[in-house]
Each structure stands twice: as C-alpha cells, then as structure tokens.
Amino acid sequence: MxxxxxxxxxxxxxxxxxxxxxxxxxxxxxxxxxxxxxxxxxxxxxxxxxxxxxxxxxxxxxxxxxxxxxxxxxxxxDADLDVNRITTPTDPRGKRVYGHQILSLTDQLNGAGSYTGAASLVQHIVDPEDGVLVRLGEFFEAAAVQANVADTDDGWHLSHLCEDAAATLTSLAEDMRDAGLQMQRLGPPWKRSWQEGVATYYATAPRPRTGATPDVAEPSVTPPNTPRPGRSR
Structure with a gap:
C-alpha cells in the first residue's frame, strides 16, 4: 500500500x-x-x-x-503551515485530522442552541447511508481484509477483531438511525448550552443531608419562687 x-x-x-x-x-x-x-x-x-x-x-x-x-x-x-488544523494537548501537531473533525462536531453539539440544531449534528453521525458510524463500519471491514492478506496468525487474529468491530458498529448504526429525528422531537428550542444547564442544576439542587441531628436547646429550668427566710415576730 x-x-x-x-x-x-x-x-x-x-x-x-x-x-x-x-x-x-x-x-x-x-x-x-x-x-x-x-x-x-x-x-x-x-x-x-x-x-x-x-x-x-x-x-x-x-x-x-x-x-x-x-x-x-x-x-x-506541514502542520506548522496549516492554519485550519485543530490541535489538542495530546496531539499538538494536529496529525489526527479525522479524530479532530469529530471533536469539532462534538464542540458544535455542546454549543447547539436548539434541538433542531442538535438533531442536524447528530445526523452526521447516525445517517444510515453516509453517517460516521456506517463509514467506520466500512473502515474496519477494509482493515479486516488488509490484515487477512498477511496470512499469519497475528493477521488472522487482527482480522477477526476488525470484523467484530465492524459488526458492532453496523448494529449500533442500525439502533441509532432515528436518533436525529428523536432529538428533534424532544421539545421547543432552548437557548442555554449544556454547561449552563449543569451550572443551573448545581445551583438549584437540594443540599445533601449529612445525617447529623440539629442541636435541641434544653429548656431552661427556673427555680420556684420560695420565700426568703426572715425574722418572725
């Protein structure tokens, strides 16, 4: 190759x-x-x-x-020449181009302002004809063929692993094919991002009980009024 x-x-x-x-x-x-x-x-x-x-x-x-x-x-x-390349701390030169494209899609989903917008992004992954899951399945099918060509025990083992991965992705793609439509049906547009939702949750969530019982003030004991001893006439 x-x-x-x-x-x-x-x-x-x-x-x-x-x-x-x-x-x-x-x-x-x-x-x-x-x-x-x-x-x-x-x-x-x-x-x-x-x-x-x-x-x-x-x-x-x-x-x-x-x-x-x-x-x-x-x-x-050259990575240093590419003004469009996405980098991460684990890939500072941006060599994992296709993984970064999925990362960009994830960032867009996190910032989506409506269920319609989120559904459109989800569809890039789950589309039954051209979605990422389908294409990943095809990728592992091709990888299985390439590994099998080696005609060695290691090659056959790797080929079986790739075939299993392809089957898993194909099944997942079938299960998720309507996820975009389901996302769109979730409700009216929302304006906050998921980060804002998390912040709101923690701001309004009830505080957990610690199990300690509050201190109960002991009633004050007032001594009865007793006459002072005095002189008797």
Whole structure:
C-alpha cells in the first residue's frame, strides 16, 4: 500500500516554503495559489515569494493545499503551515485530522442552541447511508481484509477483531438511525448550552443531608419562687 503523497508542501530550515511533486495540473494550481518556480540544472520546485511574513505564507500554503485536495490530490502539508488544523494537548501537531473533525462536531453539539440544531449534528453521525458510524463500519471491514492478506496468525487474529468491530458498529448504526429525528422531537428550542444547564442544576439542587441531628436547646429550668427566710415576730 503506497502512502506517498502527490504533493508535499513544507517549510525548509531556511524559512522558505516550498512545494514538490504533482503533475502539470498540480503545477498550474500551485502557480494560481501564488507559488513561483525555482530551477537548477537537474531539478525544479516551487516556492512562495520571499519576505511575505510567516502568517501570510501559512495562509497561502493552506489555500494551495485546499485547492489541490479539492481536485483529488493527496497533499502532505506541514502542520506548522496549516492554519485550519485543530490541535489538542495530546496531539499538538494536529496529525489526527479525522479524530479532530469529530471533536469539532462534538464542540458544535455542546454549543447547539436548539434541538433542531442538535438533531442536524447528530445526523452526521447516525445517517444510515453516509453517517460516521456506517463509514467506520466500512473502515474496519477494509482493515479486516488488509490484515487477512498477511496470512499469519497475528493477521488472522487482527482480522477477526476488525470484523467484530465492524459488526458492532453496523448494529449500533442500525439502533441509532432515528436518533436525529428523536432529538428533534424532544421539545421547543432552548437557548442555554449544556454547561449552563449543569451550572443551573448545581445551583438549584437540594443540599445533601449529612445525617447529623440539629442541636435541641434544653429548656431552661427556673427555680420556684420560695420565700426568703426572715425574722418572725
């Protein structure tokens, strides 16, 4: 299985942003994105003009990558050049692109302002034809085939694991196929986010009992009025 990208866009240690690979159409798109040609007697490549500043270079490199990807090229873009890349503390270079796309969808769901909006986001996951669950099932089916090709005990074991994962996802997709519609039917639009809902819950929830009984004040004892001893006449 080849993983060689069609086009590589990277920043050199000198600071130059260069692009290599591709064919005639890729070259045309790179030129349109602002790259200029550099040649030597034995090779050629493309670079962005000098003295543009890193921020502008990153924007142009990201734009070129989007153009190339849109027409089917596989593009390897340096993480430091990608202005659209999502990063996390566990993936500071943003290499887990597809996981971050789901993370972005989760963030949108957390901030949804209505059940209709939430339902639309849920549908991206549970759609029976093109939802994430269905596509993940297909992914593990393909992984099972690839593992089986190894024709070894480890390969067969991994293939069975992937087949089980695919079956689980297929079943889950079937169970969840109407989740978007059910979400939409939950009620009228709401305006607060889930964070606000949690905050409201804790602000209004009754305080738990500690089991201690309140102190009972003991009744005061007033001594009876007794006559003072006096002189008798």
């Amino acid at each position: 080849s993983t060689t990208p069609h086009v590589v866009i990277t920043r050199e240690p000198t600071g130059n942003v260069i692009a290599e690979g591709g064919d005639e159409l890729a070259v045309t798109l790179l030129k349109r994105a602002g790259f200029v040609i550099e040649t030597t007697p034995r090779s050629f490549w493309y670079r962005l003009p000098w003295d543009m500043g890193e921020e502008r270079e990153n924007q142009m490199a990201s734009h070129a990558a989007r153009m190339l990807t849109a027409v089917g090229y596989q593009v390897e873009l």
